[in-house]
Amino acid sequence: MTGASTGRRGLLVAGAGLAGLAVGRAPALLGRGQDEEVAPRAPSPGEELMTEHGVLKRVLLAYRAASARLGDGRALPAGVVIDAAQIVADYVEGFHEGLEEAYVFPRVAAHAAYVDVVETLLVQHDRGRHLTAEILQLAARDIGGTQVRGALRTRLDAFVTMYEPHEAWEDTVIYPALRALTTQATLDELAERFADLESGYSDLALARILDRVAGVEEQLGIHDLASFTPPPSLTSEPGARQKGSR
Amino acid sequence: MTRRRAGSPAFVVVLVVLGLAASACQGSSGATSARDDLLLRKPPAERVTLQTSSVPGLGRILTDGVGRVLYMFPPDAASEVRCVGPCAGTWPTLTVSTSGRVTTQGGARPGLVGTLHDPNTGARVVTYRDNPLYVYAGDVRPGQANGQGLFLDGGPWYVLTRSGQPVTSEVTASGGAS
Numbered sequence: 523m524t525g526a527s528t529g530r531r532g533l534l535v536a537g538a539g540l541a542g543l544a545v546g547r548a549p550a551l552l553g554r555g556q557d558e559e560v561a562p563r564a565p566s567p568g569e570e571l572m573t574e575h576g577v578l579k580r581v582l583l584a585y586r587a588a589s590a591r592l593g594d595g596r597a598l599p600a601g602v603v604i605d606a607a608q609i610v611a612d613y614v615e616g617f618h619e620g621l622e623e624a625y626v627f628p629r630v631a632a633h634a635a636y637v638d639v640v641e642t643l644l645v646q647h648d649r650g651r652h653l654t655a656e657i658l659q660l661a662a663r664d665i666g667g668t669q670v671r672g673a674l675r676t677r678l679d680a681f682v683t684m685y686e687p688h689e690a691w692e693d694t695v696i697y698p699a700l701r702a703l704t705t706q707a708t709l710d711e712l713a714e715r716f717a718d719l720e721s722g723y724s725d726l727a728l729a730r731i732l733d734r735v736a737g738v739e740e741q742l743g744i745h746d747l748a749s750f751t752p753p754p755s756l757t758s759e760p761g762a763r764q765k766g767s768r
Numbered sequence: 769m770t771r772r773r774a775g776s777p778a779f780v781v782v783l784v785v786l787g788l789a790a791s792a793c794q795g796s797s798g799a800t801s802a803r804d805d806l807l808l809r810k811p812p813a814e815r816v817t818l819q820t821s822s823v824p825g826l827g828r829i830l831t832d833g834v835g836r837v838l839y840m841f842p843p844d845a846a847s848e849v850r851c852v853g854p855c856a857g858t859w860p861t862l863t864v865s866t867s868g869r870v871t872t873q874g875g876a877r878p879g880l881v882g883t884l885h886d887p888n889t890g891a892r893v894v895t896y897r898d899n900p901l902y903v904y905a906g907d908v909r910p911g912q913a914n915g916q917g918l919f920l921d922g923g924p925w926y927v928l929t930r931s932g933q934p935v936t937s938e939v940t941a942s943g944g945a946s
Contacts, residue, residue: 615920618854620857620921623857623905625857641908648904648905648906
């Protein structure tokens, strides 16, 4: 275990300690020697990969917001699409998909029922990498022109359209399959390996990635989670409330 | 950024698993570690064949015995496999067992063939003109060269001519690498 991943667990332990304090159990935790007994295991492979999908989901929201601006003629902050696409290139395509291609897909595709879906996912990884390359190239040009804006918007939309079902299928089909088809001992080893490999990208690095994501969101005006909540008027009608409260 | 434009190859379903199980399971132990990764259980081949194949847009380039396109990675310049960790999932090395043989046919030059230690598998990675050889997980059937010119995992990826030179041009717009 690397220092970085130990640090990652340190953060988790700190989080666990805070949770314990919140429910008044801190003395018991402290009395048991938390280094050995409280330290949580590394996240399971599926949990780790789904956390990484969370980063991707937020970039997809940014792509959608950027596309909307391109579509209705509004200005885009300089460099915001490049920033978003570079997060995809660095973190999603350069790391997350590599983990899947190295450790997950071969195990799952060894079973006939998953051969076709794994092939589709591999093809989509490839298409995504090429779309990202094109997005980076287009976004580096003058995006004031209608032609470039249209081309960029088409690719952003295509990326979102492909990756929303892509990650949904991975979360609901592939990762559960990995869990079902792999021994617990191997899953534990994979969890350790992922934690090691994430030493360059782990929670501290993830925090940096999330900082970059937050910067993109802020530029696009989608940084406030609460802004996605529907207005009360949509849920205050008697019929709607009745349906939602069963 | 040297990524090429996406072509529009008609991906047909003949599974990767041949290519994938045969090669993509060759991961590594960590981006900075050189220990072998036993979690990736692919047994290296006893025999590997190199040949050349004609790929639209790229001409005659180096492939393995079943026509899978092979790539080199410029950061490997010191004849060392630098692609480890997640990179090795996307770009599995072409490996042969320590007691295995590498043969050539159809334009590949035997004098350019070699092997060196593969930090991903503990086996031998096949080299051509001192370039460690890789396949690309995104090439789901023989004859595809979707990885040509991609800038990924810290560098560009190039197919090789029969003389072992990287092809640094992009695939033509028709993208007919499939």
